[in-house]
Amino acid sequence: MVNSIIYLSMFFNLFLGTIKGLTNIQLEEIGCQLILGNTYHLALRPGAELIDELGGLHKFMNWKRALLTDSGGFQMVSLLHLADITEQGVTFQSPVDGKPMLLTPEESIQIQNKIGADIIMALDDVVKTTITGPRIEEAMYRTLRWIDRCISEFGLINVFLCLLHFDDIHGVKLNASVDYWAAHKRPDVQNLFGIVQGGLDPVLRDICVRGLVDRDLPGMVASKANLTSYWDSYAIGGLVGGEDKDSFWRVVAQCTASLPEDKPRYVMALSFLPDAFYYLAMKNTFQGVGYPLDIVVCSALGADMYDCVYPTRTARFGTALVPEGILKLKNQAMANDERPIDLTCSCMVCKNYTRAYLHGLVTKDAMGSQLLSYHNLSYMMRLSKNLHTSIVEGRFPEFVRGFLQTQFPKGDVPEWVCNAMEVAGIDISSCCTPLTSWHDQPSFDTQDQQAGVVSETFIN
């Protein structure tokens, strides 16, 4: 499957009009092509009308590359009181004055039109918790009905192949027939993505996928609600065993298997939860989507686009991303370490700062978060680029093996990764010591360990 698909591995970051800790120039420098905006937050403040009046979000924030907005529905359900979903739309209590309000699929499109992002999302029927039963089916069919309402509101006639490709600096074109989609060239074109629903039920997901495919949308999104609904239960419920990561990759695999090969597949995850949830999850060593390992696995399964807040959020907790896993800069061992965060990294931070200096900044000074965010995002951009290049150059399996060997030098690749790679058709036997069952895997209830992460012994 992987060998026949040539896709961009695209990583982009969440924001509310700006990226926390980085300027636009810095984002351009590290190679960021696309950033995501929360429609809900933007509509609250500064407001869609204002953004429209000032010429759209690109102009408002002076970002010349691509932008993506979500439908706004998810935050309403997760953040607001008395949110409810009816056939009409999402009813909720206005956070401003408490009045009952309604977000319809049409309105979501209108708001996103005003914001003017390049990629916009159809409002889907968000199922927040891991519910089973008829609600899942209802959500799936309703999502399809809402897609139709979105489409008619949107007036979608032309469908553009939305394969992203690098800008002129990189000069890599995937496909001669691909339209170069960047705001400055096509200010009047937005691309509507549909979201796959259906819970874990393969039959329902199949129906949804076929429904979306029939409507010939520019792109598809693997059901974020289901993925993040797992997230919710983790954050609140605490420690969960390895099978949940197992379910996650299977969902992604099923989606990518059934979604058309010539359209981008976007795995949305971890975008929308506030820091408090994240911290809770970190304390319970939750394994969410967004770690570099997850992205490599999803890429192997055929996904193309990812977003998450993990790199910047973990930066604010003083953690840097490195090829071997993570580096906790507030660790006392960093206090006199004169090496850069990552010797293989050529970002501004690694070129200019030592771990010792950063140790003094992180969690104490805002500059520490900024510098770490810069490095972490650089790392993710580099990972995306390496994934892409290795696919284009036909050496993706080797890249995956190299990645896993660096992250798991002892060969203790988690079982879910092995299973996923088997389905993806990538041979990683050289990276693994003989498999133990997941019961024997290291326990995840200490703060020092996370999936795919090497502990402090690395730094020696």
Place this chain on the structure above:
Amino acid sequence: MRFVAAKACAGSRARAGALYIGGNSAAPIETPSLMISTLKGLPAFISRDHLGDLPAPDSHLLHVSPIHFLDCPATKTICTIGGLHQMVGLHDHFFIASPRDSLESLPESDGTNKLGASFETPSGRQLVKPSAYMEMITSLMPNLWASMADEVPAWVSDKRNKTSVDRTLRWLDECINLDLEGGKNVLGFVVGGSSIEERKRCATEVAARNVSGFWIGGFGLGESIEERPALLHAVTDSLPEEKLRLVSGLSLPGVDIIQPFLSTEIAA
């Protein structure tokens, strides 16, 4: 570093000057000028790659407080890294060090004693001896540095105020002795509180030492705005005209470089 006090403003004590900081900037910084406050050597809200967007060379003047580095990194580590400029990646910038700043290193005269000066920091009250201070100065290697001082608020007794001047002078000599370069880049600290006589005494004594310039402190600690001009003039009248004068806590004619009191708060 070379400072040239140029035109004096007729009828006033104000003077224009030029500060040549060397390095890649051939053009001097025109004085009066402001120093940009830093936290651990970096401006609070701009990372080093954006500093270049600010006007040069004027934005190259940075204030650093060695007290920010009390906890970490260790002075030995700072030495091996190669000093402050290398550590924060700002090789072309001109760092002027003094202990006090307006955010994270506030002088606490109650805690100050004959051994050292006390500061309120995020990690609590810290007593800093001249030896520890000079160790940090030596490892950081700022372009200019102020000696240690006992800054007291305006309402202390005359006796306490006099003690603060005696201590400040003693610490100036101690710092120069401890400096491996013999005080080549030292800015003599001038205090004296709200007493014209003590201000004059301190200024005269500091001027008698071989210093590169003067750090005029002890302001912004409870004296009234009306008092300040007279106190400042008592100081500047006793200082040689050709040497650099910095002031912290206020802005009045007769000084060349000002440490802004609230710049980081306003920027936030």
